[in-house]
Amino acid sequence: MRYRGVVHSALDAIVVIDESGRIREFNPAAERVFRWKREQVLGLEVAEVIVPPEFRDAHRQGFKRHLLTGVSTILDRRLELTAVRAGGDRFPVELTVTRSDSGAAPYFTAFIRDLSEHKRLMAEVAYHARYDVVTGLERYSILEPRMIRAVEEGGGFAAVIFVNLDRFHGINGSIGHRNGDEVLRAVGMRLQSLANQHIAVCHFASDEFVVVQQGGDSAAAVGLAEHIRNLLSMPFEVERYRVLLTATIGVSHAPAHGRTALDLLRHAQAAAERGKNLGRDCVCSFQTEDMQDIEDRILMGGLLRQAAQSGEFALHYQPKFCAFDRRLTGFESLLRWTSPSFGKVPPDRFIPVAEGLGLMPEIGAWVVREACRQIREWLDAGYAGFTVAVNVSPQQLRRPGLHRAVGDALKEYRVPPEMLEIELTESTMMENLGRVQAELGALKALGAQLTLDDFGTGHSSLTYLKHFDLDKLKIDQTFVQGLPNSALDASVTRAILAVARDLGLQVVAEGVETTEQAAFLRELGCDELQGYLLGKSAPAVVAESYFAPIDAELDR
Numbered sequence: 255m256r257y258r259g260v261v262h263s264a265l266d267a268i269v270v271i272d273e274s275g276r277i278r279e280f281n282p283a284a285e286r287v288f289r290w291k292r293e294q295v296l297g298l299e300v301a302e303v304i305v306p307p308e309f310r311d312a313h314r315q316g317f318k319r320h321l322l323t324g325v326s327t328i329l330d331r332r333l334e335l336t337a338v339r340a341g342g343d344r345f346p347v348e349l350t351v352t353r354s355d356s357g358a359a360p361y362f363t364a365f366i367r368d369l370s371e372h373k374r375l376m377a378e379v380a381y382h383a384r385y386d387v388v389t390g391l392e393r394y395s396i397l398e399p400r401m402i403r404a405v406e407e408g409g410g411f412a413a414v415i416f417v418n419l420d421r422f423h424g425i426n427g428s429i430g431h432r433n434g435d436e437v438l439r440a441v442g443m444r445l446q447s448l449a450n451q452h453i454a455v456c457h458f459a460s461d462e463f464v465v466v467q468q469g470g471d472s473a474a475a476v477g478l479a480e481h482i483r484n485l486l487s488m489p490f491e492v493e494r495y496r497v498l499l500t501a502t503i504g505v506s507h508a509p510a511h512g513r514t515a516l517d518l519l520r521h522a523q524a525a526a527e528r529g530k531n532l533g534r535d536c537v538c539s540f541q542t543e544d545m546q547d548i549e550d551r552i553l554m555g556g557l558l559r560q561a562a563q564s565g566e567f568a569l570h571y572q573p574k575f576c577a578f579d580r581r582l583t584g585f586e587s588l589l590r591w592t593s594p595s596f597g598k599v600p601p602d603r604f605i606p607v608a609e610g611l612g613l614m615p616e617i618g619a620w621v622v623r624e625a626c627r628q629i630r631e632w633l634d635a636g637y638a639g640f641t642v643a644v645n646v647s648p649q650q651l652r653r654p655g656l657h658r659a660v661g662d663a664l665k666e667y668r669v670p671p672e673m674l675e676i677e678l679t680e681s682t683m684m685e686n687l688g689r690v691q692a693e694l695g696a697l698k699a700l701g702a703q704l705t706l707d708d709f710g711t712g713h714s715s716l717t718y719l720k721h722f723d724l725d726k727l728k729i730d731q732t733f734v735q736g737l738p739n740s741a742l743d744a745s746v747t748r749a750i751l752a753v754a755r756d757l758g759l760q761v762v763a764e765g766v767e768t769t770e771q772a773a774f775l776r777e778l779g780c781d782e783l784q785g786y787l788l789g790k791s792a793p794a795v796v797a798e799s800y801f802a803p804i805d806a807e808l809d810r
Contacts, residue, residue, distance in 0.1 A: 267366040271300050273359045275317050287347075287368045289340040300364075306338045329353055334369065345370045386457040388435045389442030394464055397456040401515035404468045405508045413475035413507040414515075415465040416522035417445070417482060420500045420534045422461035429495050436492045437499070444485050453478070464519070472507055472539070479503045479537040487535075500535035502526050511540045531606075554607045557593055562620040567591055569624050571642070572791035573800040574762060574784045577776040582800055584641035586677070586784065587625045588791050589617070605647075614647040619659045621645075623666070626674065628794050630667040637801050643675035643705060651678070652689065657696035664700065671701030675726070679707045691721055698723050705762070709750060719757060727754050729780070731765020738774035751778055 261268050261279060267287040270279035277300050280292040288295075288304055295303050301310040320326040328351050337347045346369040353362050384396050404412045419441065426434035438461070445455045445463055454466045465482065467475055483501050490497040504525030512518045521540040529538040561567050571585035591599045608614050625642045632640070650656045664671050676697055694704060705726040706719075729750055736743035747763075754761045763775045766785030775783060789800055 267364075267368070269300060269304070269364045269366065271362045271364065273321060273361065275299050275301065275314065277303065278361065284366065287339075287366065288337070304337050304366075306336055306344060309336075326353075337366070346373050386442075388438050389457045390439065391442045391446060391455055391457040391463070394456045394458045397454055397464065397466065398515060400454060401466055401518075404466065405513065405515050405518060410468070411470055411472075411507060411509075412518070413467040413470070413472070413478075413505060414518040414522045415467065415475065415479050415482065416458070416504040416506075416519070416526045417463040417465065417486075418502050418504075418526050418530075419461040419486070420502055420530075422499075425497060425499070429492065429497070433492045433495060437490050437497050440490050440492070441486060441499070445482065448478070448482070448485075464522075472510070475505050475507050476537060476539060479505050483535070483537055502529040502534045503537045504529060504540065505537060506540040551607050551610060554593075554596070554599070554604055555611050557595060558591075558604060558608050558611070558613055558617075561591060561593070562617060566593055567617070567620060567624075568793065569621065569628065570791040570793055571628075571797035572784060573789040573797065574782045575788050577763075577772070577780045577783050582640060583782050584643065584675070585797060585800075586643045586791075587621065587628075587645075589621055589645075609647060609649060612649060614649040615653050615655070618644075618647055618650045618656075619663075622660055622674075623663045626663040626667040626669045629669045629673055631794070632798070632801075633669075635798075637798075640801075641673050641675050641703065643677045645677045645679075645707070651693055654689075654693070656693055657700060660697060660702060661700050664702075672703060675703040675705050677705045677707045677728070680709070694722055719753070719759075724759060726760045726762055726781075729761060729763045731785070734763050734765045734771055734775070734785070735767075737771045744774075747775070747780075748778060751780060755779070 261270070261281045264281055264283055267284035268279065268281045269277060269284055272278050277295050277298055280290070280295050282292075284290075285292060290303060301313045305313050316327065320329070328349070330352060331350070333349045335347055335349050336344050337349075338344050348367040348369055350365045351362055352365075353360055384392060386393055401412075401414070422434070425437060429437075441463070442455075442457060445465065448465070449455050452468050452470070454468075456464050458464045465478070467478055483503055486499055486501045490499065504522040504527070506512065506518045506521035506525060508518055511521045525538040525540040528541070529536045532538070568590045569587045570590050571587055573585055574583050575581060576583050589601060589605075591601075591604050593599055605614075608617055621644050625644050629642050646656065660674070660676070663669070664674065676694075678694075698704060703725040704722065705728060706722075706724050707728045708730045709727045727750060729747060733743045733746050733750075737747065738744060751761055760781040761779075762782040762784060763771075763780050764784045766772050766775065766783045766787050768787060771785075772783055772787060789797075791797075
């Protein structure tokens with residue numbers, strides 16, 4: 255009775271069989287698994303109930319052989335087999351059979367576990383290991399071995415096309431991640447439509463895709479990349495949204511650009527990165543100079559993380575003067591890096607690396623503190639009536655906390671807030687208008703001055719003047735260079751000055767290199783001048799000399 259109670263309460267199916275192979279016990283779990291009622295199967299041959307038809311004869315023969323010889327291939331072993339339910343459905347099971355000789359005749363107990371759900375979950379895991387859950391495309395880890403064979407074993411032409419959707423995080427932010435996933439799925443479907451025996455497609459990560467072309471030539475690879483760019487430029491319809499996308503695409507090919515799959519992928523990524531710097535929505539083939547960006551990111555990245563703590567950074571200061579009386583009004587601070595490994599590294603080389611690695615908030619915080627420290631040093635030396643400007647990167651504005659870093663530095667060095675200028679470019683303010691507006695409002699509340707640099711070179715300058723409480727505009731040097739002879743540059747300069755006067759903003763002209771430019775800007779009513787004519791950037795100890803009267807050459 256106790257044994258029967260255990261059998262009936264067991265979670266696994268238990269089937270008890272006598273020496274003739276007939277069913278003597280069939281517990282409730284077995285009823286659920288095989289969909290037979292106990293009373294229907296008691297006394298029936300087990301082979302007829304749970305064994306698929308094509309295996310029944312082999313089962314009977316094995317059973318008889320065991321009874322005659324004692325030899326068995328299944329006793330006391332855990333096996334995975336196929337069983338059959340009432341109605342004929344087949345399913346996987348885990349089977350363990352034991353023999354008992356405690357009575358007059360032996361009997362056998364089969365412990366059976368339905369593996370259907372386990373196998374389903376395993377298949378699902380295997381599927382998601384192979385295919386991306388959002389796009390349905392193969393993952394890069396699946397495509398990579400084929401790339402290796404195509405490139406390293408094929409010996410012929412093979413191209414890697416790296417596709418990066420432009421500013422896709424903005425799509426997610428505006429229409430939500432669920433709709434964003436629908437767009438990615440639609441992108442995957444369009445790319446998959448290109449797949450054939452020579453072209454393979456995979457989802458690389460986030461908004462990035464990889465297409466591999468085997469055979470053909472470089473012209474065909476670039477042509478395929480352009481076709482992809484055009485294909486993805488067609489609108490995507492998602493619920494009530496009509497989404498327009500662009501893509502920046504990098505292309506590399508073997509053997510010219512590398513002989514390993516990893517090299518080709520890295521080179522295609524580097525080419526796409528150059529495309530972003532060129533303005534996005536374009537196809538770029540790999541060029542050897544793109545390797546410089548890769549090497550910089552690898553070699554400089556770790557060094558940049560420690561540069562501030564190691565005293566390798568320094569600020570140089572370029573002076574600004576009043577356009578009317580040549581009085582020094584302040585400085586723009588410019589970051590410089592002298593590396594023990596690389597020597598003096600130009601900003602246009604290390605700043606992109608720092609931005610790419612997300613280091614600008616930390617570096618920017620150092621710049622603010624150092625600028626405030628220098629202001630305090632000059633104040634303590636008796637100098638007054640000047641400001642120091644620091645440039646702010648997009649990363650600093652996108653992440654919260656810039657105003658706290660500025661406030662802490664002003665407080666630490668006891669600097670009057672109006673002596674610190676925060677310079678921003680139009681591109682700095684292009685994304686996440688609400689966050690930028692809040693951060694700049696907090697900076698303004700501290701008392702710092704806000705300057706919009708490179709004014710007129712972007713797409714929405716007047717929009718920024720409307721949304722932000724600015725103090726100054728900087729006329730970009732591209733407009734100053736043609737003065738006073740270029741009618742177009744003169745017209746643009748006049749327009750900027752007119753807008754600034756109407757809004758009560760001061761105007762700084764940068765890139766002033768000739769006395770003619772300085773005189774023309776003064777006549778137009780420009781407030782401040784900056785450029786090589788008046789003074790180059792220099793370390794603080796040298797820049798201090800600009801506090802003295804400047805050369806009378808400017809009055810000629």
